[in-house]
Every structure is written in structure tokens, then in C-alpha cells.
Amino acid sequence: MNTFANIKTITKRELGAYFSSPIAYVFLVIFLLLCGFFTFFVGTGMGTYFKRDDASMITFFLWHPWFYLFLVPAVGMRLWAEERRVGTLELLMTMPITAWQAIVGKFLASWLFLGLALLLTVPLWITTNYLGQPDNGVIFTAYVGSWLMAGAYLAISCITSAMTRSQVVSFVIALVICLFLILCGYPPVIDFLGQAVKPWFVSMITSLSVMTHFDGFQKGVLDSRDVIFFLSIIVFSLFTTSVILRGHRAG
Amino acid sequence: MIKVQNLVKIFGPKRAVDGISFSVERGEVLGFLGPNGAGKSTSMRMITGFIPPNEGTVTVGGFDMVENPIPAKRLIGYLPENAPAYTDMTVSGFLNFSAEIRGLRGDAKKKAVARAIEMCFLEAVQYQSVETLSKGFRHRTCFAQSIIHDPDVLVLDEPTDGLDPNQKHEIRNLIRRMGEKKAIIFSTHILEEVDAVCSRAIIIDRGRIVANGTPAELRQKSEWAGAVTLRVTGVNAAAVTQKLANLPTVKRATILKEDATGVTARAFPKPGINGTLAHSVADAAQGWRIEELHTEEGRLDEVFRSITMPDTGKESKQ
Numbered sequence: 278m279n280t281f282a283n284i285k286t287i288t289k290r291e292l293g294a295y296f297s298s299p300i301a302y303v304f305l306v307i308f309l310l311l312c313g314f315f316t317f318f319v320g321t322g323m324g325t326y327f328k329r330d331d332a333s334m335i336t337f338f339l340w341h342p343w344f345y346l347f348l349v350p351a352v353g354m355r356l357w358a359e360e361r362r363v364g365t366l367e368l369l370m371t372m373p374i375t376a377w378q379a380i381v382g383k384f385l386a387s388w389l390f391l392g393l394a395l396l397l398t399v400p401l402w403i404t405t406n407y408l409g410q411p412d413n414g415v416i417f418t419a420y421v422g423s424w425l426m427a428g429a430y431l432a433i434s435c436i437t438s439a440m441t442r443s444q445v446v447s448f449v450i451a452l453v454i455c456l457f458l459i460l461c462g463y464p465p466v467i468d469f470l471g472q473a474v475k476p477w478f479v480s481m482i483t484s485l486s487v488m489t490h491f492d493g494f495q496k497g498v499l500d501s502r503d504v505i506f507f508l509s510i511i512v513f514s515l516f517t518t519s520v521i522l523r524g525h526r527a528g
Numbered sequence: 529m530i531k532v533q534n535l536v537k538i539f540g541p542k543r544a545v546d547g548i549s550f551s552v553e554r555g556e557v558l559g560f561l562g563p564n565g566a567g568k569s570t571s572m573r574m575i576t577g578f579i580p581p582n583e584g585t586v587t588v589g590g591f592d593m594v595e596n597p598i599p600a601k602r603l604i605g606y607l608p609e610n611a612p613a614y615t616d617m618t619v620s621g622f623l624n625f626s627a628e629i630r631g632l633r634g635d636a637k638k639k640a641v642a643r644a645i646e647m648c649f650l651e652a653v654q655y656q657s658v659e660t661l662s663k664g665f666r667h668r669t670c671f672a673q674s675i676i677h678d679p680d681v682l683v684l685d686e687p688t689d690g691l692d693p694n695q696k697h698e699i700r701n702l703i704r705r706m707g708e709k710k711a712i713i714f715s716t717h718i719l720e721e722v723d724a725v726c727s728r729a730i731i732i733d734r735g736r737i738v739a740n741g742t743p744a745e746l747r748q749k750s751e752w753a754g755a756v757t758l759r760v761t762g763v764n765a766a767a768v769t770q771k772l773a774n775l776p777t778v779k780r781a782t783i784l785k786e787d788a789t790g791v792t793a794r795a796f797p798k799p800g801i802n803g804t805l806a807h808s809v810a811d812a813a814q815g816w817r818i819e820e821l822h823t824e825e826g827r828l829d830e831v832f833r834s835i836t837m838p839d840t841g842k843e844s845k846q
Contacts, residue, residue, distance in 0.1 A: 279631075282631075283629065286625065286628045289625075290614070290617070290625050293616075293617070294616045297616045297657075298616055364608060364610055364612030365613065367573070367578050367608045368606070368612055368673070370577075370578050371576040371577055371601060371606045372626075373598050373629070373630065373631075375598065526578060
């Protein structure tokens with residue numbers, strides 16, 4: 278009971294912090310612009326939204342791993358780095374809450390914020406339903422997958438944010454780690470690896486990739502392995518964050 | 529309320545805090561003195577549970593800070609060094625957050641916030657963002673945060689740092705008033721503050737406690753305590769020193785000033801001769817024209833210097 282109250286208080290404060298600065302608005306606008314632009318104008322092997330002549334949102338979700346690569350570390354970079362730089366970490370850690378409550382509260386705030394950004398793309402779903410008869414189950418699982426993937430990136434940004442006082446350093450390191458998680462499932466990289474190493478090694482690498490696990494969601498498959506993959510990244514990263522924070526305090 | 533036992537903190541090769549023990553009861557205001565880098569802030573961070581000690585224990589209200597931190601932290605209000613606060617919030621938003629995290633809700637929260645704003649004179653800025661505040665207001669905002677839940681224990685790291693003289697005065701009064709019902713530890717390097725506020729003071733140097741007592745007791749450690757200053761006319765300096773130095777109660781006598789109008793001299797008492805030196809000096813001075821004769825009180829800054837800088841301290845003594 279107390280635990281939830283504390284987490285709620287932290288979450289509320291963090292969400293307030295996003296909206297009392299330009300970060301939230303800049304992020305939302307850029308995310309929506311990017312989504313719109315890439316969905317309608319940038320073609321891949323699958324074509325663009327209209328040219329596909331198919332009532333689906335696949336050209337929308339396709340880009341999410343790449344948008345998140347830049348945008349999620351930008352949302353997460355301030356979480357701990359700013360607390361350490363300003364010194365409010367000392368205040369937070371001497372309040373009658375556990376480090377876990379603070380970590381979860383902060384993570385939840387950012388994750389809810391990313392959820393809000395996703396929710397704001399609902400007009401695209403309405404449009405798709407107006408133009409044709411898409412499989413709304415597929416769209417729903419893709420939304421769930423996208424949000425879970427955002428959470429995984431975000432949890433990684435939490436680690437890098439706890440590692441440093443500098444938001445820029447946190448951003449860059451988070452971006453590199455997330456890029457790795459994308460690339461190890463990116464077809465050109467897999468092809469290249471396939472020529473160089475044994476197949477079992479390739480499949481191990483690709484199983485680490487967010488691309489591999491997001492793929493199922495995009496096709497409407499709600500596979501428990503994919504869900505567990507993203508959730509385990511989140512839990513592991515938040516745990517690592519707590520270890521790093523404890524390390525700072527132990528001096 | 530606060531019991532600190534044999535506290536040790538090691539940073540790399542350095543023992544920042546090296547075996548500190550003391551306790552503070554309700555109704556006491558303990559001044560924490562020491563030069564920069566003596567381990568004051570580190571000790572306070574261990575007492576408030578921000579960093580764990582390498583050895584030793586801290587108990588607050590009977591709760592061990594390492595074993596049982598949440599109930600212990602609940603009893604404490606803490607003003608960290610440099611008074612950090614969330615810059616993206618308004619003053620009242622920040623205080624509401626602090627009240628909420630301390631478990632206050634609804635009416636109790638409203639009252640607590642209003643009370644803290646009033647006590648710290650923040651009415652004028654309560655809807656302003658912390659980012660735009662001057663240093664004094666920011667400091668008081670963080671101070672307000674520390675008293676929001678009316679804690680039994682207050683730990684204040686340099687609470688008057690960066691304030692103007694009026695604000696210093698207000699904060700000192702506030703601390704003294706609250707000290708009647710709470711256990712308070714505060715650090716400072718302003719020695720007048722110790723006299724103005726503390727019921728007891730501890731001086732730490734290089735991580736160890738080097739003095740512990742009431743301000744009056746500490747002052748007694750000064751070589752100046754009980755010394756007698758004398759200004760006479762119509763005699764030369766040599767005669768004055770000789771006569772004073774020959775008194776059985778005088779350890780040594782020095783000339784402070786000699787000019788055409790007279791001689792100012794000071795006699796230091798031998799150990800154990802307290803307060804009575806003025807009589808013997810007055811007797812010895814019979815026949816001279818005395819313009820001034822008074823007993824010195826000990827001076828805290830001199831005690832502080834002689835304790836924390838044993839080598840250079842002697843040179844600067846008169």
C-alpha cells in the first residue's frame with residue numbers, strides 16, 4: 278500500500294517535470310511528425326502506406342525501432358543524470374522511500390509518457406479503419422509490442438543515465454547499446470554474419486535483437502517469449518540501475 | 529534521539545571519517561564544527577542514510593539506519609549542503625511533493641505546506657519556479673522541505689551558507705526555537721553561530737572528534753580564557769611586564785601596545801587560576817594610573833585554530 282503510494286508520488290512528480298519543460302512537447306511533435314512522414318512518404322520493400330493498397334499499419338510500425346533509437350534515450354537521459362548533477366539525489370535517497378520505489382516510479386513516468394506519445398497516433402488507426410477493413414487485432418498487438426520495445430530502450434537509458442552526471446554521455450551510450458540491439462537482428466548484418474560464423478552463433482545473436490522480437494507483434498502474434506524478452510530487459514536494466522546507484526552512494 | 533557509534537568512512541586511501549561517536553537528545557542543538565574537508569558533510573550523509581558507513585552504527589529514534597532505514601528516515605528532516613531542490617517545480621509544488629513522500633495527504637498536507645511556507649518566509653515566491661529563485665530563497669525552500677513533516681530530528685548542513693545577515697538571523701532564531709523540542713545537528717564554520725544557537729558543539733578535524741562540550745566549556749580551552757588586559761600610563765613597558773610576570777598566578781605577560789600615552793599589556797593565568805587574576809593584577813598595578821582593566825573571555829576562533837591547526841596555531845597567539 279505504502280509502496281504504491283510512494284511510487285505514485287514519484288511518478289506524478291516525474292511526469293510533471295516532463296510537461297513543465299519543453300522536452301515533452303518537442304518530443305511529442307517530433308515523434309508524430311516522423312511517424313507521419315515515414316509512414317506516408319518513405320518507401321521500403323513494402324512500399325508506402327497508400328501504394329501498398331492494403332488496409333494495414335505495417336508501414337507505420339516498421340519504423341518504430343529506428344525512431345525509438347533516437348527518441349527514447351532523449352526521454353530517459355535526464356532521469357538520474359539530472360538528479361546527480363543538481364544534487365537532488367541526496368534529497369531523494371534520504372526520504373523514507375526505498376531505492377526501488379524511486380527507480381520504478383521514475384521508469385513508470387517515462388514509460389507512461391512514451392505510451393501517451395503512442396496514443397496520439399490513434400488518428401492513423403482511425404484513418405486506416407475509415408479507408409478499409411484492417412485486422413484490428415494485429416494493430417493492437419503491434420501497439421503493445423511497440424510500447425514494450427520502448428520500455429526496453431527506456432530501461433537501458435535508465436542504466437546509462439545512472440552511470441553519469443552528463444545527459445549527453447548518457448544519451449550517446451544508450452543510443453549505442455540500443456543500436457546494437459537493433460543491428461543484431463537487422464537482415465544485412467545477419468547475412469554478413471552468416472558467411473562468417475556458425476549458424477548457431479548467428480541465431481544466438483539474432484535472438485538478442487529487438488527486431489526479431491518485435492517482428493511477431495507486427496504480424497499479430499502475441500508470443501509469450503517475445504513479451505518475456507522485453508520484460509526481462511526491463512527488469513534486468515532496472516536492477517542494474519539500482520546496483521549502479523548503490524555503488525555511487527557507497528563511494 | 530541520535531546515537532552515532534564509532535563511525536568510519538573510507539574513500540580510497542583516505543579515512544574521511546575516522547571513528548566518530550556522539551549522541552544528541554531531544555532539546556539539544558549540536559553544532560558541528562571543523563575546517564573544510566574535516567568530514568562534516570560525510571558524517572551527516574551517513575547519519576541521514578545517504579551513504580552507508582564502512583564501520584560503526586547510526587541509530588535514530590532507536591532504528592538502525594542500515595538495518596531499518598525507512599522508519600529511521602521518517603524521523604529525520606535533512607537539509608543537504610548547497611540546498612538542492614527540483615528546479616523544474618514551483619516552490620509550492622516542491623513542498624507538496626515533499627509532504628506527499630512523507631506520507632501526508634489531504635488536509636494534513638495542505639496545513640504542513642502552509643506552515644512550512646510561513647515559517648521560512650516563502651509566501652512571496654510560492655508560485656515561482658525554483659529555477660528562478662535567488663540563492664537565499666532557494667536555500668529556504670530546501671530548508672522548508674526539511675521541516676515539512678515536523679520531524680523529531682533535524683540534520684542541517686550549513687543552513688546559513690549564502691544567506692544575507694537578516695536571513696541568517698531569521699534562520700538561527702528558527703533553529704533555536706525548534707531546538708527546544710527536537711534533536712538538531714547542524715554544521716557551520718561561522719563561530720558566532722555556535723554561541724547564538726548551540727547547546728553543545730563538537731569540533732572535528734581530519735575525521736576525528738577533537739573537542740566536545742558546551743560553547744562555554746570550549747571557550748575555557750582557550751589560552752585567552754581568564755587573561756587580563758591592562759592599560760596604564762606613566763610607566764615604561766619593561767617595568768610593567770616585569771612586575772606582571774613576577775606575580776605567582778601569572779604564566780606570562782606580553783605588551784600589546786606601547787606609545788606616548790601609555791602601555792597596554794596582557795597577563796595570561798597559570799592553569800587553575802580562573803577569574804581571580806584581575807585582583808592580583810590590580811594589586812600589582814597600585815601606584816600606576818590604570819585606564820583600563822578587564823578579564824578576557826576565551827575566544828572560540830582561537831580555540832578552533834589551536835585545535836585544528838596545532839602547528840601554526842601557536843604562532844598566531846598573542
